Amino acid sequence: MFFPEYTDDLFMTTNQAIDEINQILEALQKKDINIQIKYTIDTSVNDLNVNIMNQNGQLITSIFHKPTTEPHILPYTSDHPRHIHRNIPYAALLRAARICSNVDNFNSEIVRIEMSLLLNHYPPNYLSKHFDRFLRLNNAINVFNTLDPHAYKDLHHKLLYQPTRNEKQRQGMLQDPVRSPAVLQTKIWDTSVMYPRYIFDSGFPKLFGKWWKKYYAFPGSPAETVKMRLVANTNDTLAKFFIHKKPPKELLIKMEELKEQ
Structure with missing residues (x-):
């Protein structure tokens, strides 16, 4: 059933909200000539390295990759301490699990991470070992094997709201006034x-x-x-x-x- 009067009211309300947002952003931009704000109103927007999509009223987040960005990572052959190489796949998977709200996007990001590391001469056995390390430490073996959306949802929320080491130190410092x-x-x-x-x-x-x-x-x-x-x-x-x-x-x-x- 179609109600034209309600549709017009909703359209006017949406336009008014957009106009108010535009006015606020323009006012902020005029405060400092060094600040340039570019904004986009669409069903899908990119903010820094995150892509945010409105899918039937539900926000879906995934990692945004700039088209000009090349998959350059610290080469495995580089003469660096091994813990630096070991942390690269773990940090990449942690970033993907925090940003990607959908298990399919997370799986695509795993493939991208693996291909990028292989191109930088990381051995396949080395990648398998440290991918398994990430899953074991976060109790997420089922996510990788079956792509269970419910198990991934738990993993995503767990890592998304997990405080970093610096945040834990700051919280401990603030809780103890002495x-x-x-x-x-x-x-x-x-x-x-x-x-x-x-x-x-x-x-x-x-x-x-x-x-x-x-x-x-x-x-x-x-x-x-x-x-x-x-x-x-x-x-x-x-x-x-x-x-x-x-x-x-x-x-x-x-x-x-x-x-x-």
Whole structure:
């Protein structure tokens, strides 16, 4: 059944809302000449790296890939600490699971991630191992094997609202009014573990391990029970010299309160 009077009212209301939004955005743009706001009104829009689609009144999110972006990732053959290579597939899958609200989009993103890594010389067995690691750590084996939409929905919501490590630290700092910011805390020294730093070389850890056991941690030595955790220092980059991340707002406020005290 068609009601023209209600349709006209709805059309006018929608146009009024769009006009009000346009006026607000234009006013914001005039406040600062350095700010340029481009907006789109459609059933599908892109915001940063997220594609948002209105599908029958339901918002569907997926990862937006710029057409000009090439699948360049840190090559597997690059001489970097292995934990850096290991974190790349995990971080890519975590990003996909957080952004993609649909299991089919998530599956397509898995294929894209795998192809990008293969093009950058990551071995297939290596990818299978770390893809399985992501699924095991998040109890999502069924999502990968059967593409169960209900299981994926649970995974998506779990990872979407899961706080990051920095957020957990900030929450703990704010909940304890006496606690000082993390950057001002003194760390407890554990004499049973050593963290020597070294300029990264792929063959050094094994060589150092042989030296340590032969000359220092031999049976009966006081250093026999000391554990070694080598920390690799990579070469400095221009980004390290020129880019400095601003501390979180909560941390700055907390530091100001401590100074006033």
